[in-house]
Amino acid sequence: KAGVTQTPRYLIKTRGQQVTLSCSPISGHRSVSWYQQTPGQGLQFLFEYFSETQRNKGNFPGRFSGRQFSNSRSEMNVSTLELGDSALYLCASSLEAGGTGELFFGEGSRLTVL
Amino acid sequence: AQSVTQPDIHITVSEGASLELRCNYSYGATPYLFWYVQSPGQGLQLLLKYFSGDTLVQGIKGFEAEFKRSQSSFNLRKPSVHWSDAAEYFCAVSGGRPNFGNEKLTFGTGTRLTIIP
Numbered sequence: 001k002a003g004v005t006q007t008p009r010y011l012i013k014t015r016g017q018q019v020t021l022s023c024s025p026i027s028g029h030r031s032v033s034w035y036q037q038t039p040g041q042g043l044q045f046l047f048e049y050f051s052e053t054q055r056n057k058g059n060f061p062g063r064f065s066g067r068q069f070s071n072s073r074s075e076m077n078v079s080t081l082e083l084g085d086s087a088l089y090l091c092a093s094s095l096e097a098g099g100t101g102e103l104f105f106g107e108g109s110r111l112t113v114l
Numbered sequence: 115a116q117s118v119t120q121p122d123i124h125i126t127v128s129e130g131a132s133l134e135l136r137c138n139y140s141y142g143a144t145p146y147l148f149w150y151v152q153s154p155g156q157g158l159q160l161l162l163k164y165f166s167g168d169t170l171v172q173g174i175k176g177f178e179a180e181f182k183r184s185q186s187s188f189n190l191r192k193p194s195v196h197w198s199d200a201a202e203y204f205c206a207v208s209g210g211r212p213n214f215g216n217e218k219l220t221f222g223t224g225t226r227l228t229i230i231p
Contacts (some may be wrong), residue, residue, distance in 0.1 A: 004157070033219070043204065043221040056218045090157055103150075103219065105157030 002026065004106035006091050012112045018079040021109045025072050025093030031055075032074040033103065034066060037088040046089075049074055050097035078111075086113045116141040116207050118222035126228040129197055135190040135225050137179075137205030147188040148206040148219070149179055158204065164188065175199070200229045 005024040013019050025032050034046040045058040049068035066076040072093075078085055088110050092103035117140045127133055139145055146165050150158040162173025169181040179190045188205060205222040 035221075042223040045218045045220065048218060058218070092158075102160045102163065103158070105150075105159070107155070107157045 004091055004093050004104050006106035006109050008109060009107065010110050012114060013081050014114050015081055015083060017081050018077060019081060019111060020075055020077045021089055021111075023074045023076075023091030023093075023106060025074070025091075026104055029093035029095055029104070030072050031094045031097045032068055032072065033092045033094070034074070034076050035090045035092065036060075037090055037108070038086075043090070046076065048097070055097055081113045083113050086111060116145065116209060116220050118205050118207050118220055120205055120222035120225050122225045123223070124226045124228065126230060127195055129229050129231055130194050133190075133192045133195045133199070133227070135203050135227070137188045137190065137222060138186050139188060139205070139207045140186065141207055141209060143209065146208045147179075147181060149173065149177070149188075149190050150204045150206060152202045152204065152224075154201070161190070195229055197229045197231070200227055202226050
């Protein structure tokens with residue numbers, strides 16, 4: 001079956017703009033988590049959605065937001081982009097909510113902020 | 115809050131040699147422990163996981179890991195590495211259900227593995 005699909009794979013934005021990233025989980029998976037990966041900070045948890053509800057949130061400012069649709073697809077949005085938001089944003093889906101099951105990761109969306 | 119420490123940023127081993135990647139965790143109760151691997155330009159793939167039971171767990175690609183509660187460690191091992199094992203390896207911990215708030219997966223900073231012929 002198809003894996004986790006993230007779009008777009010690459011994008012370049014300028015400071016102050018906003019960006020929306022999309023994630024389609026594996027069919028049947030209802031949990032979607034988002035992570036930010038940077039060389040300096042490693043993998044930082046952003047948030048997790050399960051059945052359209054945010055179950056958990058990491059320590060990121062309110063500029064980072066997300067949502068999940070009834071078909072389990074998820075989007076995350078970053079408003080008022082800053083240079084430090086340049087990162088690889090990874091989406092992961094799983095059958096179960098919370099960090100108990102295997103996470104299946106997409107290849108990520110690489111965001112560059114100029 | 116839980117945390118994970120991977121003390122080795124970069125390890126180089128010869129092809130065919132044995133490998134051990136270190137992972138230490140901090141969590142107040144019995145943790146759920148994972149090892150993931152990330153090849154260049156790819157997402158992460160689960161190698162193995164420990165929830166309970168036998169403290170030596172087997173994973174894919176010939177990897178194994180041993181949970182040692184007394185040392186708060188979950189080291190990853192492979193008896194003989196292959197050139198295709200070159201990648202970045204991440205140890206992760208979560209509190210599991212039903213510890214709401216501790217459920218999220220917390221990753222270590224990763225260990226980059228280089229294989230020399």
